[in-house]
C-alpha cells in the first residue's frame with residue numbers, strides 16, 4: 439500500500455501524458471471525421487451511379503473490417519510495400535498515421551448515420567420549403583439541418599462513446615496513448631515493473647471521460663427535444 | 667391568371683394526366699373532384715412545379731412556366747411559382763419552428779421582408795385564421811385543424827395570387843374539417859383565387875364558382891356547380907344520383 443502511494447505520482451504523471459495523446463486523437467478524429475463523413479454521405483447518395491456505388495463499397499469495406507487491421511495497413515503499408523515510410527518512425531508520425539486511420543474509419547460510420555438522418559426528413563418538409571419559394575440551400579439549412587441533427591444525435595452519441603474506447607487501438611502501432619503508458623509499468627518503467635494496478639487507473643480515465651461525454655451528449659439531446 | 671393546356675404526365679409509362687386543359691380566372695374558386703387515382707393531386711402538383719409535366723403548357727400571368735413540355739430556367743420557375751401558394755393534405759408545417767416562425771421564415775429569406783414587418787403580417791394572418799393566441803406553440807402542440815389553419819396562414823403570408831389546396835381536410839375528423847372549411851370559405855368571400863381538390867361535395871357545391879370533374883387523367887365535366895353535379899357522369903360518382 440505504501441509502495442503504491444510512493445509510485446502513484448509517477449504513474450499518474452505518465453498516465454496524464456498518455457491520456458493527453460488519447461484526448462488529442464479523440465478530438466482530431468472527431469474534427470476530421472464529422473465533415474469528411476458528410477462528404478462521404480453525399481457521395482453515397484449521389485445520383486451519379488458510379489460515384490454512389492464506389493462510395494458505398496468503400497464504406498462497406500471500412501465498416502466491415504476491424505479498425506485494428508486498417509491501422510496496421512495504413513501505418514506499415516507505405517514502408518514495407520512501397521519502401522517509402524511516409525509516416526516516419528517517431529511519435530508524431532505514428533500519431534499522424536493513427537489519425538488518418540481513425541478519421542477515415544469513423545467518417546465511414548458517420549456517413550451512414552448522416553445518410554439515415556438526411557433521409558429521415560419527410561419529403562413533405564422539402565416540398566413545403568419548395569412551394570414557399572426557398573432555394574435548395576435554404577431548404578437544407580433552414581428546413582432540414584436541425585431535423586437531421588436531432589435525428590443523428592442519439593446514434594452519433596453511441597459512436598462517440600465507442601470512439602473514446604477505440605482510441606486504445608492505436609496502441610497496436612505503439613502510439614504512446616494511455617494504455618501504452620499504463621502497460622509500460624507492467625514491463626518496467628521508471629523503476630516500477632510488474633505492476634498491474636496502473637491499468638485499473640487507465641480504466642478510470644476512460645470511465646470519467648465517457649461519463650463527461652455522456653452527460654454532454656445527453657444534454658444536447660434534451661436541448662433538441664423542445665419539439666417532436 | 668392561370669392557363670394550362672394539354673398537360674401530359676405519366677409515371678412509369680402509366681398516363682396519369684392525359685391532355686388536361688384548365689383555366690383559372692382572377693377571383694374564382696375552382697374545385698377539382700374525382701375518384702381516387704384520377705390524377706387530381708398530380709395535376710395540382712404539376713401546376714405548383716412539385717412535379718414536372720411531360721408535355722403541355724402552363725402559363726402563370728401570361729408567362730410560361732412550361733411551354734410545350736419545355737420548362738423555363740430554374741430561377742424563373744421559382745419566381746413564377748411564388749405567385750402560387752400550396753396547402754398540403756398533411757400540413758407539412760416545420761416541426762422545429764414555432765407557429766410564428768413558420769409564418770415568417772420564408773417571408774424573410776425568400777421575399778426579403780424585415781423581421782418585424784414579417785411578424786406583424788404573420789400576426790394579422792393568425793388573427794384571421796383564429797389562432798392569434800398560438801403564435802408561440804410548436805406544431806406538435808396543435809390539433810390537426812389548427813395545424814392546417816397555420817399552414818393556410820403560412821401560404822397566405824407569401825401573398826400568392828392563386829392558392830391551391832390538395833384535400834385540405836381529408837386528414838381531419840369532421841369537427842376539425844369544419845373549422846378549416848370555414849377559413850377557406852372566408853377566403854372565397856374575399857374573392858381570393860383558389861383551386862381546391864376536395865372530397866367534400868357539399869362544400870364544393872357551396873363555395874366553388876366552377877367545378878372540374880376528372881376521370882382517369884382527363885376532365886370529363888366542367889362548369890358551374892349545379893350543372894356539373896347534376897350531370898349523369900358526376901351523379902354516379904357522388905352517389906347522389908338516385
Ligand SMILES: Nc1ncnc2c1ncn2[C@@H]1O[C@H](COP(=O)(O)OP(=O)(O)OP(=O)(O)O)[C@@H](O)[C@H]1O
Pocket residue numbers: 677678682700701702703704705706707708709
Ligand atoms: N410519384 C408517383 N410515382 C408513381 N405513380 C404515381 C406517383 N404519384 C401518383 N402516382 C399515380 O398516379 C395516379 C394518380 O394519382 P393522384 O395522386 O394524382 O390521384 P388523386 O386523384 O389525387 O387520388 P386521391 O383522391 O386518392 O388523392 C395514381 O394511379 C397514382 O398511383
Ligand SMILES: [Mg+2]
Pocket residue numbers: 706707708832833
Ligand atoms: Mg390526391
